[in-house]
Amino acid sequence: TTKIIMDTDPGIDDAAALTMAINDPALDLKLVTAVAGNVTVDKTTANALKIVNFFKQDIPVAAGAKQPLIKPFEDAARIHGESGMPGYDFGDDYGEPIAKSAVEALHDEIMAADEPITLVPTGSYTNIALLFSQYPEVKDHIKEIVAMGGTLSKGNMTSAAEFNVFTDPHAAKIMYDSGVPIVMVGLDITLKALLTPDTLDKLATMGRAGEMLHDLITHYNDGDENGHPMHDVNTIFYLLHPEAITTEEMWVDVQTEGPAMGETVGDIRGAYHDGKTNAKVCVDIDTDYFNKWFLEEVSAIKD
Ligand code: BDR
Ligand code: CA
Secondary structure, three states: OEEEEEEOOOOOOOOHHHHHHHHOOOOEEEEEOOOOOOHHHHHHHHHHHHHHHHHOOOEEEEEOOOOOOOOOOOHHHHOOOOOOOOOOOOOOOOOOOOOOOOOHHHHHHHHHHHOEEEEEEOOHHHHHHHHHHOOOOHHEEEEEEEEEEOOOOOOOOOOOOOHHHHHHHHHHHHHHHHOOOOEEHHHHHOOOOOOOOOHHHHHHHHHHHHHHHHHHHHHHOOOOOEEOOOHHHHHHHHHHHHHHHHEEEEEEOOOOOOHOOOOOEOOOOOOOOOOOOEEEEEEEEEHHHHHHHHHHHHHOOOO
């Protein structure tokens, strides 16, 4: 099994990614840390707890950064609703975050692990940037960072920038410049691997977990008649089925200012960085397999 930590901002696609990470036996989810992003950190922490509690797990959840390092915080409630996870009633009894902050919890978990751990950020990278600034020694104990965010082509926030990177570009720059191996799971694949209307209909018939995801995704304002992008779920799909995703190694630079703020510039010709690389960038994905796998994962969850 692969030991992972998820740093997340649920968020409907985050909730689906957590669902897979919690339930797939090939993954061992050690810790969940929450960050401000789709909605405020109080809400993303509560939402992470709701998913963990829904599956009756005792995986610790820690609250993280309330705002980006420098840029003012702006949520994405227009996409994920005011609560961040609308459409399903999780009740009021979903527990509390642990007393440690996200940064302390990340540090302690990474340093205590008996093998290098895989970090899976599906929100902006504020907690990770703070962790690397405060505890640079953790970098040697991380196997890789499989991060949703970025794009080699068009953005979904500005012409150039994807939401997670745009939300905290300074944190993204710290993460990309850290020297830790990164897999960039960006819009280049996540806008391709749409969850089709047919897959969404089938979810509703797949027991408690399927109903929950169906109800959330029905309230998700990202997508059109062709389907919904399950951005964050692509990180988990990559971990379990790397053969279904094509990657290219390159250097990725993050822009922090001006009209390109939040852009992830891939040095695809190797010209600027002299052939050196800091990331594997996901460039293509088997979309049919993604949909098939999504349903298999959910149908394997016991009620
Ligand atoms: C990213 O932005 C968020 O709204 C989603 O949860 C995902 O992490 C996609 O750009
Ligand atoms: Ca997210």
